[in-house]
Amino acid sequence: MTDRIVVVGAALFDGPRLLAARRSAPAALAGRWELPGGKVEHGEAPDAALVRELREELGVEAQVLARATGEWPLKPPYVLQVWTARLLPGSPAPEPLQDHDELRWLGPDEIWDVDWLDQDVEAVREVTGG
Numbered sequence: 001m002t003d004r005i006v007v008v009g010a011a012l013f014d015g016p017r018l019l020a021a022r023r024s025a026p027a028a029l030a031g032r033w034e035l036p037g038g039k040v041e042h043g044e045a046p047d048a049a050l051v052r053e054l055r056e057e058l059g060v061e062a063q064v065l066a067r068a069t070g071e072w073p074l075k076p077p078y079v080l081q082v083w084t085a086r087l088l089p090g091s092p093a094p095e096p097l098q099d100h101d102e103l104r105w106l107g108p109d110e111i112w113d114v115d116w117l118d119q120d121v122e123a124v125r126e127v128t129g130g
């Protein structure tokens with residue numbers, strides 16, 4: 001139980017649109033879509049980890065808003081927690097700098113147009129209310 005590692009994912013919204021990111025690695029996950037984010041480091045707060053990951057992966061400055069209800073199991077020992085977030089005024093637009101090769105802003109009727117990682121589907125449903 002001490003081995004549990006939290007992965008934080010961002011439900012990054014621009015108005016009603018949700019950002020989806022296509023993974024470029026590892027091979028088992030490449031080509032599937034996820035919520036950008038990553039592992040919380042030892043001693044790091046989850047919201048701070050998410051701001052750091054979004055800066056590293058997308059080159060954006062983001063504000064973390066609220067944690068989505070729930071926690072989703074990934075490959076052990078990882079669990080996914082999701083936080084809603086938005087871009088701060090003046091932030092650069094997101095770019096796939098690291099871990100991803102494509103980004104898409106999905107409108108409410110486009111949420112299921114991408115091939116989300118299986119383990120992300122319930123989390124995406126939770127943050128989009130659908």
Ligand SMILES: Nc1nc2c([nH]c(=O)n2[C@H]2C[C@H](O)[C@@H](COP(=O)(O)OP(=O)(O)OP(=O)(O)O)O2)c(=O)[nH]1
Binds near residue numbers: 009036038039099117
């Ligand atoms: N970021 C993210 N990772 C996810 C999601 N769903 C999912 O199964 N994962 C998996 C993929 C990875 O095995 C793990 C997170 O790894 P990562 O590669 O994004 O984390 P990181 O940026 O901290 O990577 P690293 O420093 O270990 O290279 O969780 C998701 O929605 N977002």
